[in-house]
Amino acid sequence: MTAPELTEDENLGLYQRATENGAEWWRVTVADRPENYRLEHGIDTASGRGSVDIDLVVDAENLRAKLKKWRREGFAIDADNLESEPDAAAGRIAFMPELQRVAAQASAAKRKHEQKQTEAHHGIVRIGFLDVPCGEDGPLVPRVNPAYLFSPRFNDIVEDIVENRRVMLIGHTGAGKTSLIEQVAARSRHGVLRSNMNGQTTVGDFVGFWTVKGGETLWVDGVLPTAMREGLWLIVDEIDFAEPSILAALTAVLEPHGRLVLKEKGNEIVAPHPSFRLFATANAVGAMSQFRHLYQGANLMNDAFLDRWRVYLLDYLTPAEEADVLLRTLAPNMTRPLATTLAAIAADCRAAFAREDLSSAFSTRRLLDWAELMMRSGDPERAAGPAIYAKVSPEDAALIRGIIRHHIAPAGSE
Incomplete structure (x- = not known):
């Protein structure tokens, strides 16, 4: 069987990849002789576009071999910038090195800030590659499972916890969504409250309600204001089964320093304790929506609500x-x-x-x-x-x- 003919329009162009030293490229153009191609090679650095250091002419068969080799080495074609915008192409290919440099600077600044914050705290504990500020021991602190495996893929989640982001973990039943949060809390000595959205949970259970005791009318805080006042970590399990009224109450506190207004208690405002953290788990949200039929009763969640969370897909352990x-x-x-x-x-x-x-x-x-x-x-x-x-x-x-x-x-x- 003969090899397929090369199509000129498909293979002419600039093939580029990012390297530690800059943007490396090969330019493919038509040579003077029929069915031959000119290959030019160069490396662009931060100081400017590099000059051609390799210039050769190959036939179609040799170009096929070169194209396969370039694909294996991570080169990608940018045919639109063959002649017109070489500087723009170099800027795009240099994006990742620049991003890595900026990210490293930001990470160093963050570590310095976190070190100052934890000096006056109860202490810190190392989880993954992060120092997590510790809370105070109490009856609601989960037990440490010494055999629990903190996979490197959990590092971003732990960092979001330190930064007081609202974290939602999605995945199949038994993938370890709740246990991950509990084991971070166990090691950093933070108390945890869990509220399971099983279809029976009411907004009163979640936010609070009035009751009569001994002839006196008393207000009883639900799990949300309790966690906010006492600096506990609240896990809303199976949030995709929650009633709309509960989601509406949650929306008010989804910002890192969001406050809860207790309308039933004369519009009392509950400000979050600095240690308060809010989490949710779900089986059939976002990337898991394709499995909604496996979880009967799960509700759809709109983009506006999901955009207030950092949503992580947790698969089972390998x-x-x-x-x-x-x-x-x-x-x-x-x-x-x-x-x-x-x-x-x-x-x-x-x-x-x-x-x-x-x-x-x-x-x-x-x-x-x-x-x-x-x-x-x-x-x-x-x-x-x-x-x-x-x-x-x-x-x-x-x-x-x-x-x-x-x-x-x-x-x-x-």
Whole structure:
């Protein structure tokens, strides 16, 4: 089979990539001889456009080889700027080095500012690559899970927490959305309140209500003003199931220093404590909207509301990460081969859930429970009864049993 002919218009142009030293480019033009091409090479630096340091003529076959090599090396074509705007092209290709320089400066300035802020604080704790200011111990501080794995992909979320951004975590059930926030709070000693939007939660539960006690009418704060006054971290779980009245109350405090007006209490204004943080979790919002049919009752959320949050999509741990969690949680008895196999089973179950072959998700919590029972009994099938099968439909149990047996031979088999 002969190689396809090169189309002149498709391959002429400026091929560019950003490097540490500047913008490297190859220019492809038509040579004097038929079916030949002129290749010019240069590197632009911050001081200006570089001169041509390589100038050669190649035939069509050699150009094909060059194009493949350039694609592997990260060059991209910019045919529109072959002759007309070389300086503009150089400016675009130099964007990333400039951005990295500015980001490094901003990061250094931020660290200096945070250091001054924490000098008078209760202390700091290192989480990921960030120093997180600590709060005061109290009954609402979650327990530290020493086996919890802080993946590098969580660093941006932790930084947003330090900066007092409103953070929404989206993802499938059991992906670890709530546990991430709780483990940051546990290590930095901040109390946490959780409000689950289960369809039964009223705006009174969330904001507050009047009640009569001992013949006296009293106001009872809901979870939102309680967290704001006391400097607690509030997690609104499954916010995509919340009533519109609750979302309306939340909107007032979505800005970092937003205040809550208690209209039912004579328009009392509740200002947020400096330690107050607001989080939300959701299963079927934004990038997860395609799975809304798996979460019956989930509500649509408009862009104006979502734009007030930093929204992060949390996927399940990778098999390698989950194997590490198993090893750390069940040490010293868990071994690497066992952990790797169990993590592979969980990954296959989640793939089946994504294909809608399974109607229930497979969380890391469920995997750990199964592994713990398995190590106690020495029997994967027996341990799977209370840890997995009894929690799902008979159809799901049969499919999960098949996945398990694909990885683990049944007891007594050769």
